[in-house]
Amino acid sequence: MGYIDTKKSTKAKVTTVGNTPINVVIAPRSPSGADSESLLTTIFKSVKSLFVGMKVTIGYLVRPSTVVTQQYPENRETLKMFDRFRGQLRLIKDENNYMNCNGCNFCEIACPNGSIVITDQRNPVNEKLELERFLWRLDSCTFCNACLQACPHDALEWSDGFEAAVYDRRLLVYTLNDYAGPPVKAINRAKKKEDRVEELLATMEPRKQYGGPVPLAGRKMPGVPALETENTKDNASPKHK
């Protein structure tokens, strides 16, 4: 087989089907005579390509900066994840810790395997539906990104955290929002109109990470620290060390 330079020999033309113009790419064919190139040419080309390969590998050897391996536990402080890395799902919050999410349920509908469960409540002040609890199941999530694509309010993002391993199955299902109440948009609107802002903010209730319906019904297990919920008074950390 002869070598085909696809960039040079590829031709593009436009055909119309009905009234729609369609771009057609004509695939290049092997140039005539390429199959019968002389033995010496073949040998020369082969040997040359071997040397090209050797040049590439020696380039990697002499430049230690090309190494991509991370020395993980040592560089834990400086390790930077990549732009499109999908760690854990997180709600976007502004500087006052108000979230964008208004509990519209689009992500729950988009989720292919029911890893998101959202409950809503009606705010007594502005009579609008708002987020009560955003429950995410890390254990069944496939990180398909459908929730982020479905979100119309720019309320979700992926965190950089990749150390998701835990010793207790209950810790893989948790609440993402840390308060139940109006989103940042509703608060801003109320501030603009100067309409019962203090009352609206007073409706916000705290939500703990493990407050919702967690597996095993949040049961206490021997030798395992109890999970922290809205009802627990002490501030014992639920995470295992």
Add this chain to the structure above:
Amino acid sequence: MLENLLTHSAFEILTLSDRAAQALAENPWEAAGYTLLALGGTGAFLSLLGMALIYVERKVAAHFQCRLGPMRVGWHGMLQSIADALKLLQKEDIIPEKADKLLFFLAPVFSIIATVLALIIIPMSPSLQVVDLNIGVIFISAVGGFGVLGILLAGWSSNNKWSLLGAMRAGAQFISYEISVTLSLLVITLLAGSLQLSEIVQSQQDGWWIWRGHIVGVVAFFVFIISSTAELNRPPFDLPEAESELTGGFHTEYSGLRFSFFFLAEFINMFIASALGATLFFGGWMPFHIGGFETFNSIMDLIPPGLWFAGKTAFIVFLMMWVRWTFPRLRVDQLMRLEWKFLLPVGFINLFAAATIVLTKLYFFPGQ
């Protein structure tokens, strides 16, 4: 000593076997001491060099592939090979139920014995060579065949189709490429006029054969390096143990110490091939000389011969690693085509050219 070094051509060959023979006339115990030194030294050299080569191979391979390689055990993973060796020694030694027990036991021993036999005649420096045979080049070829016998026995005695296929491939590959190796060895034998390795080294006092023998030397070197890589079953010619097809080839059924024998033999054979290449084409322990330039030659003589040998061998070892981690593996038919249709004709033409050059004295510095 310094006087000897500064005056050109002052290398006196003194092998361990010569010392033992001299000592035998006076004191048999001294001779026995030399024999023990040779045995223990070869054994220690074998295991230490094997571990060092494995470490270097892993590091070089890693950096060729944008990785770091062993980094945890010791500084930059220096002690990784020792840890691996200790682990390998503790492993369970499994012998398949239907295996031919005797041959299964003998195969790795044959492999390692062939390696030791080849190792002892490598001249590492004028005073560091166990035995200096007058048929050194032939001996190396013969002993190499003994090594492949170990591989064939391993494949047969394992009673496993993958092992047998791998061993058959190894046998076919070895027999084919041995011809090319021998043809390129013959070129240097013609130029040097001797089969004795120390004399071949001495004959390169005015310049190494790779450039004194100009085109013929270079062609012979490339034929040698290609076909000896094939003989060593190293990639891109590692068909006998092609993991994707044969799960490990002839050593599929081997574990623990027996497997480590094959592994060690493979790496030491790489060293032997490199050392042989260095000896024949790059002058072995002979410093870089240009005939007639006495001042330049005496400056070069200041570097000890052992270092010259180590440097040249390390260069060829690196070349083999570079090739291994760059080139794609060949298919069986491509392997055979390369040998019988390309390397063999080139080797024969090169041998005739070498004979012509020797007769007409067309190589550099023929008079000296």
